[in-house]
Amino acid sequence: MGRNKEINQVVKEERRERILLGALELFALNGLAGTKIGDIAKHTEMSNGLVYHYFSSKEEIFVELIRTALDKMIEACRFLEKMDLPPHTKIRFAIDELVKTIRTKPETSLYHLLITQAAASVSVPAGAKEQLSTKRSIPYDIIAEILLSGQKLGTIRKGKPEDLAFFFWNNINGIAMHQVMYGRKASCPHLEPLYCMFFTQENENG
């Protein structure tokens, strides 16, 4: 009894996840307005109505995805922040790790794409706007902070840390987009040029 309820709960959770994952692919590629509920239903092999059994509206799905995307990114950044490594190693690690995740876990690229898109768009649901305005800057701030420490040690190039952080995320997003567009077909670009952006010379070849 209580038993069955638990199991049902799990099944229900699973279905939700399926819908979210399917919707993520579609939203990331076609945007909120460009994705019909019917598309999501078809893509997850459910009926139209069933989607509405799990979510009360298309926007709700979208907002939940935005929330998840932002939370995952922030979590990764906080983890990075706490690592016991010199700043320039943290940055290198962050680049390598982000790119590895992008290449191996497809939904990662989609999350990046989704956030980038949503952040640039005006006609985004209020709930998503709220998430974005409170959380979007955090990864930028954390990277900027690490870069600043590195600059003090002379291992990171000079320049406004916020500017460098901007380039950092910009390139990560671009790589994610590249991955989504060309997938396994084209190989991921080599990352040396990216390192060069951030590391001072002595450090660069190390």
Next chain:
Amino acid sequence: MGRNKEINQVVKEERRERILLGALELFALNGLAGTKIGDIAKHTEMSNGLVYHYFSSKEEIFVELIRTALDKMIEACRFLEKMDLPPHTKIRFAIDELVKTIRTKPETSLYHLLITQAAASVSVPAGAKEQLSTKRSIPYDIIAEILLSGQKLGTIRKGKPEDLAFFFWNNINGIAMHQVMYGRKASCPHLEPLYCMFFTQENENG
């Protein structure tokens, strides 16, 4: 008579331009599906019906904008290609000039955004797909070619030219997006980190 016809022709052309410019802003920010004909009409202070007097469909407007965007970009690249400058100077010039245009002519950023968005999207009209598939790679190829010449002269960092060209455009697009999002409020990021991506050391400080 022939006189009046000419004048009318000019007025008509002007209206078309107004619609295109207004639509560009909306498409770039909200995508094709996220932009209603009514939005375009309101934004250009025309009636719904009048928009249809100049264009036969929403998609037609979109495709024309994509075409224009690609053609402008290609034209600028060809101009760059033909300049009588050493490769690394061409690259520096290209970055400076692109960023200057992005900062001073607002529609430029919107064009960049529009193309990036459309290229990533699946649900784009056939006409736009066609434009993209025949033209999108040209700016990448031209920049890669210039970078390759520079590599032969030792003024451009080594690495696959296509990869470097990818980063080149990726950062330009990111700056365009930044400009659209924060406009005049936030100042444009400093470009030194970008130069570092492409130039060899001796050259970098020159």
Next chain:
DNA sequence: GTCTATATCCAGATAGAC
């Protein structure tokens, strides 16, 4: 929980007056 059928609404596009 899951489906089909449907009510409702909204947006693309057209018709026709001025």
Next chain:
DNA sequence: GTCTATCTGGATATAGAC
């Protein structure tokens, strides 16, 4: 050329059978 009114289709969301 420009507008308003309207047709029409399609998409969101709901109702109700199973």
